[in-house]
Amino acid sequence: MTTSSPASEGPAITLPVPALDVLAVRLGVDLPSIEVLATALVHRSWCAENPGHDSNERLEFLGDAVLGLIITDHSFAAYTELSEGELTDVRKAVVNAVTLAEVADELKLGDHLLLGKGEEQSGGREKPSILADALEAVIGVVYVAAGWGEAQGLVMRLLGSRVEEAHAGGPGGQDYKSRLQELVARHFEEPPRYQTDAEGPDHARRFHTTVSVVGVPRGHGDGRSKKQAEQVAARDAYASLMAKLEEQNA
Numbered sequence: 001m002t003t004s005s006p007a008s009e010g011p012a013i014t015l016p017v018p019a020l021d022v023l024a025v026r027l028g029v030d031l032p033s034i035e036v037l038a039t040a041l042v043h044r045s046w047c048a049e050n051p052g053h054d055s056n057e058r059l060e061f062l063g064d065a066v067l068g069l070i071i072t073d074h075s076f077a078a079y080t081e082l083s084e085g086e087l088t089d090v091r092k093a094v095v096n097a098v099t100l101a102e103v104a105d106e107l108k109l110g111d112h113l114l115l116g117k118g119e120e121q122s123g124g125r126e127k128p129s130i131l132a133d134a135l136e137a138v139i140g141v142v143y144v145a146a147g148w149g150e151a152q153g154l155v156m157r158l159l160g161s162r163v164e165e166a167h168a169g170g171p172g173g174q175d176y177k178s179r180l181q182e183l184v185a186r187h188f189e190e191p192p193r194y195q196t197d198a199e200g201p202d203h204a205r206r207f208h209t210t211v212s213v214v215g216v217p218r219g220h221g222d223g224r225s226k227k228q229a230e231q232v233a234a235r236d237a238y239a240s241l242m243a244k245l246e247e248q249n250a
Contacts, residue, residue, distance in 0.1 A: 015053070015114065017041050023112050029142050029154050036145040040137035041109075043130060045116030056137035063140030068095050070155045071163060079167055093166035094159055101128035103158050104135040161224055168223070168231035176234040180211070180219075183241055188214050192237065196226050209233040213241065 015038040024034040031037070040063075044055040068091065075082070075090050082090070093099070104110070110125035113134060124130050135158075143151035156163075168176065184192050196209040207229035211219045218240050221232025 015039065015042060017114060018112055020112065023107070023109070026107050027138070027142075027154060028157065029146065029150055031142065031145050031150070036141055037138065040141040041112050041134060042114045043116070043119060043124065043134075045119035045124070046114040049116045056134060059137035059140035059144070060133045061140070062143065063136035063138065066143045066151055067136060067139050067155055070152050071095055071159065073152075074156065074160075074163065075167070082167075090163065090166045094162050097128060097132040099159070099162060100132035100135045103162075104131035107135070107158075109134050109138070165223065165225070165228045165231070168221070168228055168235055176231050176238050180234040180238045180241070183238060184213055187241075187245065190214055192218075192234070194230050194233065196229060198226070211237045213237065 017038045020034055020037055020041075024031070024037060027037075039054065040056050040059050042053060042056050044057060047053045047055045071091050071094055072087070075087050079087065079090065105126075109131055113125055113130070115124045115130075119130075139151055139155060142154055180192055184190075190213075193212045194209055195212070196207055198205050198207050200206050205224070207223050207226045209221045209223075209226070209229040209232070210217050211221075211230070211233040219233040219235070219237025221229045221234070221236060223229035223232055
């Protein structure tokens with residue numbers, strides 16, 4: 001598909017971005033025109049071979065800031081029990097090149113990039129750094145073209161479950177299984193027991209966990225992975241037990 005750049009990024013230019021309409025459907029964003037996505041997909045290696053065109057680097061810069069603020073704003077409002085340092089850990093677990101590259105790969109963002117011949121031949125469509133940068137640029141152009149609300153909706157659709165997992169105990173998040181283990185060891189003779197069930201097709205499987213302490217169900221959790229469900233259940237049980245122990249000691 002041949003597209004033009006958004007007016008905010010300079011004069012209209014022709015960009016031969018492949019299957020842009022398909023990407024727009026995957027993103028699920030409401031834009032004035034899908035053509036505004038084009039400049040988010042232009043790598044500097046393509047610009048070097050096509051003088052007169054701008055790369056996606058300015059949009060990447062903007063998208064990085066927008067992404068960070070959206071995740072920070074959501075975490076601050078949703079996780080009122082976390083300290084400043086803990087909120088930082090949640091954000092770092094999501095706003096990083098590895099996670100962004102994974103999400104970009106899920107969107108098949110590499111299929112839509114404009115790359116120079118050398119970068120194309122060296123596997124640029126699969127390079128994590130290029131994919132992560134392109135996703136930030138997409139967030140940036142959605143913010144420019146459609147505003148905060150649309151950008152916020154996009155970010156939370158793409159990363160909301162990962163934020164939840166980070167809060168529940170994913171990479172860099174809160175390890176509530178360890179916290180629960182330590183709490184139970186101090187007050188009970190048996191360790192917590194986890195029972196996890198799964199439902200749904202492989203591509204959309206959900207896990208449901210119940211954690212029991214001395215045979216009594218104390219926490220329940222759902223998630224897109226067994227680890228996430230167990231962490232959510234452990235967090236629920238930890239809060240329940242802490243409240244019970246504080247009541248007993250009052």
